[in-house]
Amino acid sequence: MxxxxxxxxxxxxxxxxxxxxxxxxxxxxxxxxxxxxxxxxxxxxxxxxxxxxxxxxxxxxxxxxxxxxxxxxxxxxxxxxxxxxxxxxxxxxxxxxxxxxxxxxxxxxxxxxxxxxxxxxxxxxxxxxxxxxxxxxxxxxxxxxxxxxxxxxxxxxxxxxxxxxYKPDLGLRIVKSGITIEHDLHFLGAWINSLAKLNDEYYTLTTSIDFETDCIASFDFHKDLINDFMNQIPLDNRDQVIRKIKNYPFEVHFTSKEESFEINFSANLGTIVYENEDEAYLPLIVSEFIKEFAC
The missing domain is CATH 3.90.1570.30 (tt1808, chain A)
Structure with a gap:
C-alpha cells in the first residue's frame, strides 16, 4: 500500500x-x-x-x-x-x-x-x-x-x-483464481459446519475448505438432493439432524468434530454474489452428493 x-x-x-x-x-x-x-x-x-x-x-x-x-x-x-x-x-x-x-x-x-x-x-x-x-x-x-x-x-x-x-469466502476466492461455472469441482472428506433450509426449494450447508488458506464455503442444493445428503450422515446422528432441519428454525450447527461428519460432493460456482454491510460471499451449487468414490 x-x-x-x-x-x-x-x-x-x-x-x-x-x-x-x-x-x-x-x-x-x-x-x-x-x-x-x-x-x-x-x-x-x-x-x-x-x-x-x-x-x-x-x-x-x-x-x-x-x-x-x-x-x-x-x-x-x-x-x-x-x-x-x-x-x-x-x-x-x-x-x-x-x-x-x-x-x-x-x-x-x-x-x-x-x-x-x-x-x-x-x-x-x-x-x-x-x-x-x-x-x-x-x-x-x-x-x-x-x-x-x-x-x-x-x-x-x-x-x-x-x-x-472472518475467513475469506471460497466462492469469491475461486473466481479470482480464474475458475468459471463450467468447471466441475469435487470436494471429498469435507467436514460440515452447518445445514439450513433456505426456502421450500433449497438448502444450504457451510464447511471450511483449504484453498491456499482456510476459507469458509457456502454450498446451496436443491431439495431433490436432500435424501442423498442425509444418507451421508452417520446413523447415530441422522435422526437428530432430520428432526432439526424439519422444525423451526430449520437449521443445524455442528460445533465440534464429535458433532460434525465428513461429506463428499461435486459442485459448480454459483452466479449470484450476496452482500450485506458486513460481508460478501458467493455460494457454490451442489450438483451431486457422492456416496462412494474411488481412491
Missing part, C-alpha cells in the same frame, strides 16, 4: 529541521487519509479539539491536562481515537507524552479507548486499559505492515472489528 509521497526521505527525519509540524503533515496526515478519514463526512478528523474543562481527577487528585492532541478521530459522530504528533527527539514509549495523551483520551469530554503518538520514527498505539502498546511500528515500515494498521485504526476496525476475523 502506497501511503507516502515518493519524495519522502526517511533519512531526513533525524534532521533538526524535521520537527513536529513535519511529522504531522508528512506522516500522520497521509496515514489518516489512507485510512479513510477527512475533515468532512462520517469518518471525521477534528483538529486540536480543546477541552472545556481541562482537568481530570485521579481519585481526589486534580490534574491539569496540559496538551491538546493534534487529531481526534470520529466515526458517525462518536469519538474513537486520539493521535498526537511529536518531534523525532520526543519519547513516545514512556514518560510525560504518553501520560498527557492518556489523560486527554480518558477525559469525560473525549472518552476514547485508543490513543496514538507518532514522532516520525515510530508510530505507537495504546489502549487506555493496557500498559503496553497494542501497535508499535517504525514509520518506515507502515506501508509494508499496512494491514496491521488498517485492521486496528480504520473506521471499519473501530466500529466493527469482528469483520476482520
Amino acid at each position: 502506497k501511503i507516502f509521497d515518493n519524495k519522502l526521505d526517511f533519512t531526513i527525519i533525524n534532521s533538526p529541521l524535521f520537527k513536529e509540524d513535519s511529522v504531522r503533515e508528512e506522516i500522520v496526515s497521509p496515514v489518516l487519509k489512507a485510512l479513510g478519514y477527512s475533515a468532512f463526512g462520517n469518518n471525521m478528523i477534528v483538529r486540536s479539539k480543546a477541552l472545556e474543562h481541562p482537568y481530570i481527577y485521579f481519585g481526589t487528585k486534580k490534574e491539569h491536562v496540559k496538551i491538546i492532541p493534534d487529531y481526534l478521530l470520529q466515526v458517525d459522530g462518536v469519538n474513537k481515537l486520539v493521535i498526537d504528533a511529536k518531534a523525532p527527539s520526543e519519547n513516545i514509549h514512556r514518560g510525560k507524552n504518553i501520560e498527557q495523551a492518556y489523560s486527554y483520551a480518558i477525559h469525560r469530554e473525549i472518552q476514547t479507548s485508543l490513543y496514538a503518538l507518532c514522532n516520525g520514527i515510530s508510530f505507537v498505539v495504546y489502549d487506555v486499559n493496557k500498559n503496553s502498546p497494542i501497535l508499535d511500528i517504525l514509520v518506515s515500515e507502515i506501508e509494508e505492515k499496512w494491514d496491521d494498521v488498517f485492521k486496528l485504526l480504520s473506521p471499519l476496525a473501530l466500529t466493527k472489528p469482528y469483520i476482520f476475523d
Whole structure:
C-alpha cells in the first residue's frame, strides 16, 4: 500500500529541521487519509479539539491536562481515537507524552479507548486499559505492515472489528483464481459446519475448505438432493439432524468434530454474489452428493 509521497526521505527525519509540524503533515496526515478519514463526512478528523474543562481527577487528585492532541478521530459522530504528533527527539514509549495523551483520551469530554503518538520514527498505539502498546511500528515500515494498521485504526476496525476475523469466502476466492461455472469441482472428506433450509426449494450447508488458506464455503442444493445428503450422515446422528432441519428454525450447527461428519460432493460456482454491510460471499451449487468414490 502506497501511503507516502515518493519524495519522502526517511533519512531526513533525524534532521533538526524535521520537527513536529513535519511529522504531522508528512506522516500522520497521509496515514489518516489512507485510512479513510477527512475533515468532512462520517469518518471525521477534528483538529486540536480543546477541552472545556481541562482537568481530570485521579481519585481526589486534580490534574491539569496540559496538551491538546493534534487529531481526534470520529466515526458517525462518536469519538474513537486520539493521535498526537511529536518531534523525532520526543519519547513516545514512556514518560510525560504518553501520560498527557492518556489523560486527554480518558477525559469525560473525549472518552476514547485508543490513543496514538507518532514522532516520525515510530508510530505507537495504546489502549487506555493496557500498559503496553497494542501497535508499535517504525514509520518506515507502515506501508509494508499496512494491514496491521488498517485492521486496528480504520473506521471499519473501530466500529466493527469482528469483520476482520472472518475467513475469506471460497466462492469469491475461486473466481479470482480464474475458475468459471463450467468447471466441475469435487470436494471429498469435507467436514460440515452447518445445514439450513433456505426456502421450500433449497438448502444450504457451510464447511471450511483449504484453498491456499482456510476459507469458509457456502454450498446451496436443491431439495431433490436432500435424501442423498442425509444418507451421508452417520446413523447415530441422522435422526437428530432430520428432526432439526424439519422444525423451526430449520437449521443445524455442528460445533465440534464429535458433532460434525465428513461429506463428499461435486459442485459448480454459483452466479449470484450476496452482500450485506458486513460481508460478501458467493455460494457454490451442489450438483451431486457422492456416496462412494474411488481412491
